[in-house]
Amino acid sequence: MHDHVLPLVDCSEVVLDQANSLITHNLSWWMEIGFGDGVHLRAQLENYPHVHFLGVEVFRPGIVHCLQELSQEEQKRLLIFPHNVHLLMPKLPLERFEKIFILFPDPWPKQRHHKRRLLQNAFLTQCWNVLKNEGQLIIASDVVPFIHWMQQQLKAHKGFRFVQGACTSDPKEWPQWPAEFPLSTYAKKALHKTYFIWKKIRDR
Numbered sequence: 404m405h406d407h408v409l410p411l412v413d414c415s416e417v418v419l420d421q422a423n424s425l426i427t428h429n430l431s432w433w434m435e436i437g438f439g440d441g442v443h444l445r446a447q448l449e450n451y452p453h454v455h456f457l458g459v460e461v462f463r464p465g466i467v468h469c470l471q472e473l474s475q476e477e478q479k480r481l482l483i484f485p486h487n488v489h490l491l492m493p494k495l496p497l498e499r500f501e502k503i504f505i506l507f508p509d510p511w512p513k514q515r516h517h518k519r520r521l522l523q524n525a526f527l528t529q530c531w532n533v534l535k536n537e538g539q540l541i542i543a544s545d546v547v548p549f550i551h552w553m554q555q556q557l558k559a560h561k562g563f564r565f566v567q568g569a570c571t572s573d574p575k576e577w578p579q580w581p582a583e584f585p586l587s588t589y590a591k592k593a594l595h596k597t598y599f600i601w602k603k604i605r606d607r
Contacts, residue, residue, distance in 0.1 A: 409466065414457070414482035423496040425482070430455050434533075435504040436488050436521070439587045441469020443506060446585040448477045455480045457500075459488045488521075492529040502539045503530055506598075507590055510549035520549075522556050531562040534603040539566075541600050543584070545593035547572055557601050568599035 417425055426432055434457040438444045444458050458481065460466055466485055473481070484491050511519045522542070530540055540563060544550050551572035557563050569577045577597040580586070590596060 409470065409483065409485070412470070412478055412481050412483045414484055415486060418457075418482065418484060418491065419494050422494050426455075426457065426496055426499045428499065432457065432500045433502040433504070434500050435459065435506070437505065437508055438465065438469060439507070439589060440465045442587045443504065443585050444469060444481075445473070445477075448473075448480060450583075452476075452480075454501075455482075457482045457484065459484045459486075459491060461485060461487060489526075492526070492533070495533045497532050498535050498538075500533050500538055501535055502541060503534060504541045506541075506543040506584070506587070507545065507593075507596075508542075510544065510546040512546065512549070517552075520552070522553050524556065524560055527556065527560045527562065531560075531603055536603060536605050538603045539600050540603070541584075541598065543590070543596060543598040545590070545596040547574065547595070550597065554599065562603060563601035564604050566600050566602050569597040570599070 414425065431454045433447065433454050435444050436459045438458045438460045439462070441458070441460075444456060447454065448456055458469065460469070460483070463485070466483060505521065508521045511517060534540065542553060544553065550569065554572060557565070574595045574597070577595070580596065581598065584598060
């Protein structure tokens with residue numbers, strides 16, 4: 404499956420060289436960074452047939468699972484970047500994505516590893532750059548201290564406005580998980596989990 408289908412959707416070479424012509428303004432583009440086993444990504448492809456997806460994932464078994472039983476039509480709307488997202492973000496054209504999903508990223512819980520966490524200020528600026536105005540950054544986690552840390556990063560950045568989901572890191576105040584975000588195998592096992600949506604604002 405991996406050897407057969409991945410070449411059809413692997414955008415590695417072309418997106419690094421010709422992303423501006425590949426990811427065009429006239430189409431609806433969403434991106435999921437670290438899509439895991441692909442459950443959420445595939446469900447969105449099925450539920451939103453007008454949307455084109457860019458999926459980023461380095462875990463090859465997850466990519467294989469995601470690609471299983473994709474229809475030819477869905478393959479045409481999916482691009483996969485099977486490498487580190489930090490190689491991708493500087494190459495993407497400005498203001499092309501309506502949504503960016505970052506669901507259950509690695510929390511890097513040890514203090515000395517916090518610098519490896521994804522949602523650093525520079526990365527948030529890269530997300531801001533590629534999102535359309537009012538585009539959504541959709542984040543989820545099940546690690547309370549990490550949720551608090553991410554919320555603080557977004558508040559400090561000033562490029563996003565909170566619009567929905569958890570507004571605190573207290574599980575007692577978290578809203579019900581939305582049906583429009585299908586749960587991955589990992590997420591189904593989480594005892595506590597939440598999400599939050601922040602929108603890009605034009606003026607920083």
